[in-house]
Amino acid sequence: MNRKALAIANNDLVYLWWTYSEKIPHCLGFSIRRLQTGKSPVALPAFVGFTPAKKGDAPPVKRPTTDYWPIQSYQWKDLFVPEETEIAYEIVPVTGTPGKKLADIPGLAIRTNPITATDTIGRHRVVFNRGIISTQALSKKLPKGKSGSPSAAALRKHIGTPGDTIRASLAGEAIEALTSLLKRARDHGGKCYCALYELTDPELIDALKKNKGRVEVILANADTTEADADGKQQKVYDGTNAETRTELHEVLGNALHDRLLPKGNYIGHNKFVVYVTKAGTAKAVLTGSTNWTATGLCAQSNNILLIEDDAIAARYLDYWQRLLADDAEQGPDLRRDNAEAPPDLSLGTQQGAARIWFSPNTERKTKPAKNPPAPPDMAEVFQAISDAKHGVLFLLFSAGAPSILEQLTDVAQQRADAEQEFFVRGAISDAKTANQFTTRVYNDSALKAPNRLITGIAGIPDQFSYWEKELAKLGHAVIHDKIVVVDPFSDGCVVVTGSHNLGFKASYSNDENLCIIRGNRAIAEAYTAHVLDVVNHYNWRHKLAGAAKQGKGSQTAFTDLDETDGWQNKYFTGSFLQNRDLFFFPDSA
Known part of the structure; x- marks a missing residue:
């Protein structure tokens, strides 16, 4: 399966884009792990989980990482990157049971180019x-x-x-x-x-x-x-x-x-x-x-x-x-x-x-x-x-x-x-x-x-x-x-x-x-x-905000993580990823 990944940075963050040539069976998303010489890989924080909380519920005491709440997209950013330090990222398709730590799907991980967040x-x-x-x-x-x-x-x-x-x-x-x-x-x-x-x-x-x-x-x-x-x-x-x-x-x-x-x-x-x-x-x-x-x-x-x-x-x-x-x-x-x-x-x-x-x-x-x-x-x-x-x-x-x-x-x-x-x-x-x-x-x-x-x-x-x-x-x-x-x-x-x-x-x-x-x-x-x-x-x-103005409520524009591999379907309908890749990976187009 063809795949590519790109990391770019400025003084404050690293932005990641990646692509796969086809849908990955049983994939619930991607775990994103920061790689730094001499340190263990660090799974990046996640912000959207599988189970929607009820109004008034307290957030988790410790925010889950992408090992538990994977990224169901082909882009992410590291807002907590150590500055002036060379790092890279491993983007890993994962599967398993929602709510538990997910398992890597063997043989499909991608590693980005090395990058340094610097001004x-x-x-x-x-x-x-x-x-x-x-x-x-x-x-x-x-x-x-x-x-x-x-x-x-x-x-x-x-x-x-x-x-x-x-x-x-x-x-x-x-x-x-x-x-x-x-x-x-x-x-x-x-x-x-x-x-x-x-x-x-x-x-x-x-x-x-x-x-x-x-x-x-x-x-x-x-x-x-x-x-x-x-x-x-x-x-x-x-x-x-x-x-x-x-x-x-x-x-x-x-x-x-x-x-x-x-x-x-x-x-x-x-x-x-x-x-x-x-x-x-x-x-x-x-x-x-x-x-x-x-x-x-x-x-x-x-x-x-x-x-x-x-x-x-x-x-x-x-x-x-x-x-x-x-x-x-x-x-x-x-x-x-x-x-x-x-x-x-x-x-x-x-x-x-x-x-x-x-x-x-x-x-x-x-x-x-x-x-x-x-x-x-x-x-x-x-x-x-x-x-x-x-x-x-x-x-x-x-x-x-x-x-x-x-x-x-x-x-x-x-x-x-x-x-x-x-x-x-x-x-x-x-x-x-x-x-x-x-x-x-x-x-x-x-x-x-x-x-x-x-x-x-x-x-x-x-x-x-x-x-x-x-x-x-x-x-x-x-x-x-x-x-x-x-x-x-x-x-x-x-x-x-x-x-x-x-x-x-x-x-x-x-x-x-x-x-x-x-x-x-x-x-x-x-x-x-x-x-x-x-x-x-x-x-x-x-x-x-647009949904709220129409009286629909914000929750109508928000969904929790899909508990199936169907989240990928929209990316492989038409030419979304191929079109995007012409911009982000012009040398391989």
Whole structure:
């Protein structure tokens, strides 16, 4: 029986995919065992069992492993992987009596490639936080309100308190990563140049204060809303940053530069830091999607990319200086320079190259209502999607229209018309956009047809079985990443990240940076693991929430483990596994 397995990792988890060429008789699922030199194999934790619990029943004191509750799927993830340690996994078909430890089916196990969960890729770093709050682990740690939901107020207090254990758990490595260049400047006599949007987290603000004399900050206006006397929500110009702005002016003086854009739909959306040596050489830049707030650290999914390269850092420093000279006008000089095609800048020997775009980069300051011309940065992203050989992964906050979503829809239809493969997995934070684009078309009857799963976000909406009600979000954003990954398992892989929301509006009206990395499979696989983690976390929850809204109850979208081998049938109806395998195992297709 033909079979394959794949392990990919980032700083926080390992994601596993595997496939078999045919159904396995008597198989009740798979036990997943982590293999580490010098240690006994460890069966991974399981979350769904054979016997459904009754409402009010207590969960098991010790969570069963996949030796008892097997995985009835062809994917899983290890959230408890030891970091900076080479490991592998054995995926073992099992059989036996439900409720007891299951027996291995001889001769059919698969072992994955060796893998290390790390944030270090070559000389660069890729860091993802743990900002998904709709989890059972967090729900159990928070007090419950009258509705049974975990307390949002309690969570806000936890994540806003430096040193708090819940804050530390959700932020993961994000706090250290965001402040790493500031620390380098203090330790080595260099200087940092920051361009920031939302800045309210006390620990990050203190880090900037500690760098007095070694930091300059361009702080954009970040608006908020407040209820007026009639209870209507009104926009408050710079309401988010006003207090921080006053506080930092007192400490940093003229090293804090106010970038107060005109009132309207313009935002200085950057979140980057450039490190410059004592000798004046730009050496490194930190970018990504993470705002410097408690929610950005702890209550949204976000990514941080630290690039150690003189030429790329110099390009960001030049943009920082042009933002300063622009005097908050988003004027024609800034726009013209940003519209120039960027050079391909090497990430190192055999590590691919990056192209860095900046916004605003159009002549017009606002996107036309009808037939807007494609901004140059988005034209390159759209072309990368069109050129995909196998598929595209994405995470999106709120992009407006047109965006990558329209392009993905068009390309999927073109591939369908041509009966060509096209694998899509993505998640959208904005509820209105998610309602428009959510789709689950993956159990295809034809091999060469688009295989798409696009989901919105949700938490478990009510208590059932051993599941507790979850807090779906804290504030406006849930997924705050802005990520596209194209063909991650090929040498032509592409990763798109940065602050850019991946729609035309951002290029027309916002200060943004967009990093397009080509040919670095390690970075592509790290981002792939993150996207798959987020998509698969929310896919089931979004279905539960949909069932609850229809009055069906969450339990109608949930089933316990099948006590027969019939759970495999759906995977071998049509071409589900074959279609998926074209994306994950392109070299063996």
